[in-house]
Amino acid sequence: MAEVVVVTGASGFVAGELVKQLLAKGYTVRGTVRSLGSVYKVAHLIALGQALPGTLELHEADLLQEGSFDSVVQGARYVFHTASPFVIQVEDTQRDLIDPAVKGTSNVLAAAAKAKASVKRVVLTSSVAAVHGEYAAPPVSGSLYSEADWNETSTAENGQAYHLSKALAEREAWELAEASGLDMVAILPNFVLGPVLSSRADGLSAGFVKGLVEGKAAEGTPIICDVRDVAAAHVAAAELPAASGRYIVSQRAPITPSLVAEVLRARFPEFAIPDVPPGEWDVRERIDNSRAERELGLRLTPPCATLVDAAATLIAVGAAQPLPSGCAADAGAEAVV
Incomplete structure (x- = not known):
């Protein structure tokens, strides 16, 4: 049983x-x-x-x-x-x-x-x-x-x-x-991202990647x-x-909005992923993740794979509607935090 x-x-x-x-x-x-x-x-x-x-x-x-x-x-x-x-x-x-x-x-x-x-x-x-x-x-x-x-x-x-x-x-x-x-x-x-299992995108995690895929600028360094x-x-x-x-x-260090945008643009060149110029982001926070790796046998997924898989599944289930390359999001659209 x-x-x-x-x-x-x-x-x-x-x-x-x-x-x-x-x-x-x-x-x-x-x-x-x-x-x-x-x-x-x-x-x-x-x-x-x-x-x-x-x-x-x-x-x-x-x-x-x-x-x-x-x-x-x-x-x-x-x-x-x-x-x-x-x-x-x-x-x-x-x-x-x-x-x-x-x-x-x-x-x-x-x-x-x-x-x-x-x-x-x-x-x-x-x-x-x-x-x-x-x-x-x-x-x-x-x-x-x-x-x-x-x-x-x-x-x-x-x-x-x-x-x-x-x-x-x-x-x-x-x-x-x-x-x-x-x-x-x-x-x-920490801030959990990755592939989604449903078409819901009403949570903060799914919303972060959904916004980027739909052409909104990202802020913050999760x-x-x-x-x-x-x-x-x-x-x-x-x-x-x-x-x-x-x-x-958790990963050990933050990712910057410019890196997130770069990763998604490289994987999805057909979509209008916003260009985020490098800035003076606060990246001082650092995490010791060694205990989970050592005692639970955890091998962390690379951040780029997490971001790409999150975006790909959001698109696949219809939770995100990406803009074609060359288009821009509405000027009044809120930034993704």
Whole structure:
């Protein structure tokens, strides 16, 4: 009988790739979503369940409702908690970000604690946002941010409510895991890009590449990671008995908008990828990604392949409508951040 695993927030970008990899390995995957009535959000999951050897079950669960995850977690071997809001602009920080992140984590960990007879490990999807904020203190090591660092500078008042929510949620998870005796590992991705599985492009990750493909200029210097690597790290963190603590999944240094544009123009010369001149970009941030490579066996996908695969799949599924070469986006179009 196939082992059962739970993936919360299964319709999310990272979770979708995680479900795909777990099904490919033959697991029975119980994926939780807010509403099974949102067919367009789960269609790609249903397709994966039909195409891959594992078995997919979809269940409704509410992050804010105590006990909502209890039945779905019963009998599971691994629990992957990926569900958490990934939005920057919100109307109410507490309601829209903090509560779903922190209370949702508490509810999922409580369900896992009740099912300790079967649950061997919880794998939490945290973020490099829990390591440092934009107004960051220097790294503990003095040079590279690592798993030893914690974000203690982000607040709702300085515009970093998302960073704050991730730091609070991860701290809550570690406290609950210790109190209940749960074995937990946390995966901390940076800005996740890569191939999409659905035609939705309403998330920040897909929107970043979609905007470039559609001729909008890029701003900012994200440090990226590939969604396939992030999912693989989750699987390894669950399956490897020696895995423990926190693992950052990220490239070491930022990519500049000029490099992104250059890579996409070289691969898609038929499209009007905007020309971004080299500028004085802030590229001081550096990440130590060696622990995940050393202990989880992770081999990171080159950034160029991540960008190209993201763009190619967005175009293939109709989520991005590129402009032909020689055309220009509307002058009033907003930049992609």
